[in-house]
Amino acid sequence: MFGRRVRSIMHNSVANFVGVTDLKHPCVLFLSRSSHSELPRKLKKCERKPWVTSVNELKRIARLEKQERQVVQEVTLSPPENGLLIKGLVPVAHEVFAARNVLFACVSRVVESIPIYLCSLCGEVHVGHPPHKIKTCNVTGSQTNKEHIWKRGDMEDVLPVVESFHLYDRLGRAVSHNERLQVDRIPAIVELCVQAGMDIPEYPTRRRKFPVYRVAGRVIDFERRFPEDDSSGKEINPFGFWEERKKSIEDKESLHLRYDDIQGFAVRGIEAWEKMRSGASKLMQKYSVQTCGYCSEVQVGPKGHRVRQCQEYKHQMRDGQHAWQEATIDDLVPPVYVWHVRNSQEGGLLIDGLKRYYGKLPAVVELFAQAGGHVGENYIGLMREDVALPALDEEKWVV
Template sequence: MALKQKLLYHLLESFSGCRFYSTRMNWDELRPLIIERIKRRARDYPVRAMIPVANDVVKARALLIEGVSTLIKFIPIKACKRRAKNQEHTWIAGTLNDILVPVEAFHLQGMSQDAIKHDQRFDIERLPAVLELCCQAGANVYDECLYNNSSTSDNGKNDCVVAESLSQHELTSVAKLTLEALERLREGVQKLLLVYPAKVCKCCSEVHIGPSSHKAQLYGVFKYEGRRGTHLWKKAKVDDLVPPKVVWRQRPQDPPVLLDKGRDFYGRAPAVIELCLQAGATIPAKYFCMMKIQGLPPPLDEHRTEKLPFEIVFS
C-alpha cells in the first residue's frame, strides 16, 4: 500500500510539476528548533543604524502630543458621547484622545521572550505601541518622560501643557510644528516597521510588537464571538500604530450643517490635519484629494433632515 502511494505521488509530480509533502510532523521536535531560531534572531537586535530613528520617533511623538494639547485649548472640538441608531449625536467637549487614538501593546523584556499566555495578561505592563516599538529598537523611552508629558492620560488631557494666550502668529507656528511632528512620527514608524516585526489582529485591532505573538484573550467573552478569543494576526502597518482619526470637514461651499445625503460630496481629513489647518498651517498636497477642496457641494434638493454621523467635529 505504501509503495502504491509513493508511485501515485511520483506520477502526480511528473504531470503537474508540483511536489507533495506529508502533513505528518512531530511538533515536539520542531518546537525547540523554532525557539532556538527566534533566540538567534534576537541577537541581531537592536539594529544600531535604527537607534537614531527610534529616538527621533520618541521626540516627534512628544512634540505631537504637546502641540495638539496646546491647539485644542484655543480651537474647541466636540466628540459624540454616544449615538444610537437613527438618532442624533450627543455632543461633549473633545479631549486629546479624540484626536490621537491611543494604541497600546504588551511591553516585552526582550525579543526572545516567550509568548504571553492568557493568565499573564495582567502581570505584564502595557505601553503605547509606538513607544514599545521604539523601546525594542534601542531608544530609552523612559528618559522622554514616558509617564508624564509624552503619554496620554486616562481622561485624554495633558496637564503639563499650560494654556496661555497666544497670538494668531504663535498659534500658526504651533500648528506648523505639530504638523511636522506628525509627518516625522509616521515616517519614522514606517522605517522601524521595515526592520522590526509587528502584528495586528484582523478582528479587534490588537497590536503586538515582537516576533512572537501573545495568547491573551482580550475578546471572545460572549457566545456569539467565535474563535474562543484567539487573535488572527497579520503584519502591522503605520495606520495600525498611529491611527488617523478621520473627520468630516466643512468647506466654504458646503451648507452650515452637513447632512447625511451629502456624504458623497463632502471632504474628510485626519483630525490632526484639520486641527492644524484651522490653526493656520499649510497642509501638504497629498491630503487635497481626500479633503476635496475644489469639490462641488451637494445639490440642495437631495438634502435630508438627519445629520452626518460625525466621529468628531470642529466648531
C-alpha cells in the first residue's frame, strides 16, 4: 500500500511539472532525452564480424544464382557488374580521392603541433598531452595495475592505411597465392576510386567499351574475342561527359593556408574526413568491397583474393584462406577511437576513477577538435560533453 502511494505521488508530481495529466510511464521522459550513443562492441578473437546482409538473404541469392546457371540463356548485367562504369559516380570517385589528399595534408601538419601517444603493449592511442591514466591495458605482458606504457606515436597511428591488391581487370580472376608478391598493393580507398573511374597513371586499369554478359553462370567477354586497344579512360570527364574535359579543381589548388594556422588546417581536415567517408559509402553501395570476417584484410572488387595469409580464428580449417564477406565503411577507413579530452587547452588529465564519464571520438576527429575544429552533430553522442564531470571526491555520491 505504501509503495503504491509513493508511485502515485511521483506520477502526479511529474505530470504537474511537464503539464501533462495522462502519463503511464513518466520515466520515459528522462530516458528519451539521453543523447549518449555506444561504440561498437569489441569482438572476441573467436567472433566473426557482423554480416551486412543477413545469412538467410545470402542463401536466397545463392539459390537464385544456382537456378540461373541451370538455364542456358543470356543474362544482361547492369553497371558495374557488366564491366562498365557508372557515369554518375565518376565525379564522386574524384572527390573522394581529392578529399583523401587534403586529409593527409592536414593531419601531417596538425600532428606537428599536437602530440600523439601510443601504448607499446596494447597499441591504444591517445591524442594530446599528457596521456591518460585510465587502466585499460589488458594484454599479455601488461603491468599488474593495467596502466599503459606510452611512447610517441605518429600519423599512421591516428589514420591507419588499409591496403588492397590492385586489380587491372576487376572482373578477371582473383589474385592467387603465388601472385601475392607480383601484384601491387595500394590503399584500399584509392583502389576503390580507381575502379569507380579515377585514372591514375601509376595504377593502370582496364576500361571496357562493351559490356560483358553472363550465360549459364559463365561470363562472356566480347572484347577478348574481338580485341581492341584498351581504353585508359583519359576521355572520361569527371564533371560531365558532354563538356570539355577539365582537370579537377581539387588536384590543382593547394590548401591556401598559412603554415601557423593550425585551426584552419583542422577545419579543412574535418571537412575532408566527412567528405571522404560519405563519398566512399556512396561508392561502396555499387562497387563491391570484401573483407575478412576475422581479420582486417580488405579486397576491393566483386570477390576476394586467394592468398593464404589469414592467421586469425580457425585459419587452419580454411588453409589460411580469408573468410570473405561484404565490407563496411569502417573496414575501408577504420576509425581509431580514443578518449575525448574536453579541455585540451588546460591540459586536463583523464584518470581511471572517472572513466565512465568520459566520451570517445575517432582519433582523427579528436586531433582536429583539439586543434580548434568544429565537431559535427553525429559525434555529439560519443563525446558525452552533456554529462557533468564530478570531482574525484564527489564520484562516490553519484547515483
